Amino acid sequence: MKIYLPLDSAAVALGADEIAHAIGVHARSKGVALDLVRNGSRGMVFLEPMAEVETPAGRMAFGPLTPADVPALFGDLAAHPKALGLIDDLPWMKAQTRLTFARCGVIDPLSIDDYRAQGGFVGLKRALAMSKAEIVAEVTNSGLRGRGGAGFPTGIKWKTVSEAEADRKYIVCNADEGDSATFADRMLMEGDPLTLIEGMVIAGLATGATKGFVYIRSEYPIAIDVMQKAVVLARDEGVLGASVLGSAHAFDMEIRVGAGAYVCGEETSLLNSLEGKRGVVRAKPPLPALQGFMGKPTVVNNVISLASVPVIFEKGAEHYKTFGLGRSRGTIPLQIAGNVKHGGLYEIAFGLSLGEIVDKIAGGTASGRPVKAVQVGGPLGAYFPRALFDTPFGYEEFAGKDGLIGHAGLTVFDDTADMLKQARFAMEFCAIESCGKCTPCRLGAVRGTETIDRIARGDAAAIPLLTDLCNTMKAGSLCALGGFTPYPVMSALSHFPDDFNAMKEAAE
Amino acid sequence: MLDSADIATRVEEILNVHKGMEGALLPILHAVQADFGFVPPEALPIIAKDLNISKAEAHGVMSFYHDFREKPAGRHVLKLCRAEACQAMGGDRVAAHAQKALGVDWHETTADGAVTLDPIFCLGLCACGPAAMLDGKLIGRIDEARIDAIIGDIK
Numbered sequence: 001m002k003i004y005l006p007l008d009s010a011a012v013a014l015g016a017d018e019i020a021h022a023i024g025v026h027a028r029s030k031g032v033a034l035d036l037v038r039n040g041s042r043g044m045v046f047l048e049p050m051a052e053v054e055t056p057a058g059r060m061a062f063g064p065l066t067p068a069d070v071p072a073l074f075g076d077l078a079a080h081p082k083a084l085g086l087i088d089d090l091p092w093m094k095a096q097t098r099l100t101f102a103r104c105g106v107i108d109p110l111s112i113d114d115y116r117a118q119g120g121f122v123g124l125k126r127a128l129a130m131s132k133a134e135i136v137a138e139v140t141n142s143g144l145r146g147r148g149g150a151g152f153p154t155g156i157k158w159k160t161v162s163e164a165e166a167d168r169k170y171i172v173c174n175a176d177e178g179d180s181a182t183f184a185d186r187m188l189m190e191g192d193p194l195t196l197i198e199g200m201v202i203a204g205l206a207t208g209a210t211k212g213f214v215y216i217r218s219e220y221p222i223a224i225d226v227m228q229k230a231v232v233l234a235r236d237e238g239v240l241g242a243s244v245l246g247s248a249h250a251f252d253m254e255i256r257v258g259a260g261a262y263v264c265g266e267e268t269s270l271l272n273s274l275e276g277k278r279g280v281v282r283a284k285p286p287l288p289a290l291q292g293f294m295g296k297p298t299v300v301n302n303v304i305s306l307a308s309v310p311v312i313f314e315k316g317a318e319h320y321k322t323f324g325l326g327r328s329r330g331t332i333p334l335q336i337a338g339n340v341k342h343g344g345l346y347e348i349a350f351g352l353s354l355g356e357i358v359d360k361i362a363g364g365t366a367s368g369r370p371v372k373a374v375q376v377g378g379p380l381g382a383y384f385p386r387a388l389f390d391t392p393f394g395y396e397e398f399a400g401k402d403g404l405i406g407h408a409g410l411t412v413f414d415d416t417a418d419m420l421k422q423a424r425f426a427m428e429f430c431a432i433e434s435c436g437k438c439t440p441c442r443l444g445a446v447r448g449t450e451t452i453d454r455i456a457r458g459d460a461a462a463i464p465l466l467t468d469l470c471n472t473m474k475a476g477s478l479c480a481l482g483g484f485t486p487y488p489v490m491s492a493l494s495h496f497p498d499d500f501n502a503m504k505e506a507a508e
Numbered sequence: 509m510l511d512s513a514d515i516a517t518r519v520e521e522i523l524n525v526h527k528g529m530e531g532a533l534l535p536i537l538h539a540v541q542a543d544f545g546f547v548p549p550e551a552l553p554i555i556a557k558d559l560n561i562s563k564a565e566a567h568g569v570m571s572f573y574h575d576f577r578e579k580p581a582g583r584h585v586l587k588l589c590r591a592e593a594c595q596a597m598g599g600d601r602v603a604a605h606a607q608k609a610l611g612v613d614w615h616e617t618t619a620d621g622a623v624t625l626d627p628i629f630c631l632g633l634c635a636c637g638p639a640a641m642l643d644g645k646l647i648g649r650i651d652e653a654r655i656d657a658i659i660g661d662i663k
Contacts, residue, residue, distance in 0.1 A: 013633050013648035045635035180591030183632035218538075218575055219631050221644060256531075257538055259573030262629055276533030276559070278572040294530065336635060338596030343635025366597070375592055409634065411593045425595070429629070435572075 001032050002054040003073070006105070008041035008190050009222045010183070010344075014064065016049040022070040023051070030074055040191015042105035043345030044092055052087055053077060061087040092342070092361075097323060099315075099331050100308045101347045104191035110229055112237050115194045121239070123313030127202045128247050132162050135206035139309065142317035143329025147184075148174055148265075148302030149377065149406040149480070151328075151395040154309075157299060160289035161207040164297035169209035171200050172274065172293055172300045175216040175223070176258050176265040179378025181337040181409030185303035187345055188333075189216070189223040192307070193230035194239075197253070199306035201244055202313060203299050204251040212253035213293070214303075215270055218260055227255050262433040266479045267300040269435055280435045281479045302407070304333060325351035328394035338375075338411035339365045355389030358412060369414035373496065375422075377406025379429055380484035382491035383419065402491065404484070419496035424452040426488040430481060441482025444473040448489065455500055463500065466493065512550050518543055519551045523558045533559060533569055537576055546577040582617040582624040584662045586610075587641040588650070590627045593634035598651075602638050603627075605652045609659055622663050 005011070005020050020036060027034035041048060042061075050063030053073060060077055061084040062069070072080045084090060098104075107114035115121070127135050140155025161169055173196065177185040189196060200212045216224050231253060234240045242250045261279045264270045268282035271293050292298025308330065312320045320330045328350035334357060336343050341363035358364070358374055365371055373383040382403035384391065391401050398405045413422075427448035434441045448469055454462035470486035477483040493500055522539045526532040536555055540547050547570055556566040570576045588603045610618050610625055617624040633639035636648035642658060 009631070009646055010633050010636050010648060013631075013639065013646035014636055048636070177632065178630055180589075180630045181593045181634045182630075183634055186632040219628060219641075222646075256535065259534055259538070259575035260628075261573050273534060274531050276531040276569065277565075278569050280572075337593040338634065338637070340635070345635075379592060409593075411596055411634065413596045417596065422592070422595075425592070429591075433629070 001027070001074075002035040002037065004037045004039045004052040004054075004059065005049065006041040006191075007038035007109070007222060007226070008048070009186060009220070010045045011041055011048040011050070012222065014048045015066070018067055019049045019051065019065050019070060022067040023073065026070050026074060032074060037108045039107065040104040040109055041187055041345075042087065042093065043101070043187065043347075044090075044342070045344040046342045047084065050084075058086045058088060061085065061090065092344075092346070096347050097331050097349055098347050099311045099320065099323075100195070100304060101188065101192070101333060101345065102311065103195065104188060107192065109191050109193055109226055110233060112194070112233055119314050120194055120310075121198060121245070123310035124198050124201055124239070124245065126313045127205050128245060128249070132206055132208065135202065136162050138313065138317045139206070142312045142320040143324070143327070144305060144308055144312065144320070145328070145395065146302055147304035147308070147332070147407065149179075149404065151405075154301060154305050157289055157301070158203065158206050160287070161209070161297045161299050164290055166297050168211070168294075168296045169207055170293045170296060170298040171203045171207070171209045171212040171253075172271065172298055173200060173212065173214040173303055173306055174265065174267060174270055174300055175214050175220075175303050176270055177220075177303070177407065178217060178262040178265045179380070179407055179409055181375065181411040182335050182378055182407040183337075183409075184333040184335050184345055184407065186220050186223050188303055188307050189220070190226050193227050194234065195307045195310055196227070196303055197230060197234045197239065199309035200253060201239060201251050202309050203301065203306060205244070205249055207297070207299055209297075209299065210250045210252070212251065213256050213274055214253065215256045215258060215264070215274055217258040224255060224257055231255060261435075262429075263435045263479070263481055266481065269479070270300065271298065278435070280437050283478060304407075323349035325349070325392060325394045326396055328396070332393065332405070332408050334361070334393070335407075335409040336362045336412070337409060339367055339414050340412045341366050350392075350394045352393050353389060354384060354391050354393065355386075357393065357410065358389065362410075362412060365412060365414045367414045367416075369416065371412055372415040372417050373413045373419065373422075375411040375413070375488060376409070377404045377487075378409050379426060380404075380480055380487055381406050381409075382487040383422065383495060384491070385495040387495070402487070404487065419492040419499040420452065420456055423489045423492040424449060424456070426485050427452060430485040434481060438476070438478040438482060440473045440476035441478070441485075444469055444477075444482060445485060448473070448485070452489075460501075463493070510544070510548070515544075515548050515550045516554055519554045523555065533561075533566070534573075537570055541576055546580045549578070582621050584622060584643055585624045585626060586658065587626045587628040589629070589631055589633070589637065589639040591630045591634075593630075594637035594639055597637040597649075599638035602650055602652060602655060606655045609655060618663075620663070623659070
């Protein structure tokens with residue numbers, strides 16, 4: 001009997017390890033030969049822990065499971081109280097376009113055979129037969145843009161590194177996914193780590209880099225463990241090492257662990273951290289593409305950007321490009337979080353409206369109360385009111401509404417949310433996490449917190465001061481931490497003015 | 509208590525494992541903390557000398573990152589997520605309950621040394637918040653009752 005049960009952090013946080021234990025105990029007591037595969041999550045966090053049982057008709061899903069539901073998995077499956085049906089028939093799965101996450105939740109993340117059986121290394125083999133310039137051109141043609149949030153064209157970054165002259169070059173994967181509401185990097189690393197490795201090797205071929213690093217935040221212990229094991233597997237398989245799949249190209253990589261500094265998600269501070277320094281932001285130029293890790297040309301890409309590369313080479317840039325909207329090409333893994341009925345990861349072409357995502361896919365709030373605001377793009381993203389729910393999900397479309405899609409995380413809040421409090425938190429968070437290098441961020445965030453406190457006490461004169469401060473932070477900060485903190489603050493202020501007036505009215 | 513000689517010996521062992529590594533300071537500090545539960549002040553000059561950096565620089569790096577502790581934590585470490593997705597699910601309320609029940613503020617350890625309460629900004633459990641981590645174990649959808657049960661178990 002073959003059962004799949006995720007090792008994914010969200011599944012484990014909801015009790016998957018206890019379910020796995022119960023399954024093992026029950027199989028032994030019944031004398032059933034059990035093959036329990038700890039897979040990645042399918043992304044339906046609202047159904048975790050979710051087990052899948054292999055049947056002649058396909059994989060049947062059951063969830064959310066408690067240990068009490070385990071014995072029935074060994075009985076009449078159709079009659080199981082938590083039976084959801086065949087996994088591939090579930091509406092949540094059927095409506096998605098899974099390119100980057102095609103294997104996540106399907107395979108055993110640490111099985112090379114499973115990986116190969118589902119199209120693994122097909123892209124790498126194709127890339128091995130291409131020249132550096134051809135590989136770069138394929139990525140450029142796909143329209144892939146940095147999925148970490150900045151949206152910079154990946155192909156152009158690779159071209160710069162590829163054409164730079166140096167004795168050593170590096171591929172650095174930014175897996176410091178610190179934004180609240182985002183967990184796509186974590187899910188991918190836990191559920192299909194070899195895809196990321198394959199993408200990094202292709203980046204190495206394209207640029208002439210022979211060494212890669214994955215910088216994973218320490219808050220992700222399971223992802224770190226799975227990635228470390230996957231690197232060993234890939235080395236044993238000859239995918240990493242002195243001769244990539246028997247070719248003349250060398251590429252190897254290391255997994256590095258962050259130490260709890262949010263700002264290290266910014267690429268230059270990540271590079272400093274990787275070099276063993278304080279995670280302080282560097283001024284640009286020089287660009288990391290020319291002077292990155294140890295002063296050498298370095299590609300710094302987000303997990304999802306790199307993990308999308310294998311499928312682009314497997315199916316072709318043209319195929320990837322057919323999905324999307326405007327200049328936002330391909331698919332985006334939406335991460336639906338916060339106060340939602342159906343939270344999780346949903347990969348789909350760019351272009352859905354915010355309202356469709358929140359009302360249809362997420363199914364509204366978990367509390368059952370009306371949605372008040374959605375913060376899109378993490379702690380540095382704007383709060384969107386229902387009035388802007390017609391905004392299509394794309395880089396330019398969100399920028400046009402004074403927001404950003406960032407790493408595509410969405411935090412839904414119900415009508416009990418106090419937007420002044422949320423604005424204050426944005427400033428407080430920036431003050432805690434500021435690296436301290438530039439004044440607008442280091443001091444601005446502290447003054448911002450104080451100014452919002454003045455508004456909370458009924459001092460309306462502090463509102464223009466806050467607006468002015470936000471403009472200074474936006475224009476004068478070195479990186480996105482100080483530069484984007486004004487997004488949540490100003491969006492809260494402009495879309496939810498009542499929350500900033502309540503105390504004043506009470507005082508009058 | 510560890511004496512300085514013990515610390516020096518163990519730090520030297522860690523340094524040997526990391527010889528030749530590019531940008532080795534963070535991996536070294538992680539290894540030292542994994543070994544001792546914190547980064548003993550005596551360890552920093554030894555690390556600095558080995559990496560040919562100043563003691564000030566080593567201390568600057570160590571103190572920059574939230575993860576590294578200058579003092580040992582309590583016997584258990586409870587980390588509660590303070591970030592937005594968990595706030596949307598009542599994280600602030602649960603955190604206030606934990607602070608009251610333990611009688612400590614953030615970054616503090618209970619008087620009996622049983623529990624250190626730390627804030628954490630995102631565990632990537634944003635679709636099943638509020639999230640927590642107890643001694644490295646992940647917990648989703650934590651509420652006041654679960655906090656009370658945890659405290660009951662570990663105190």
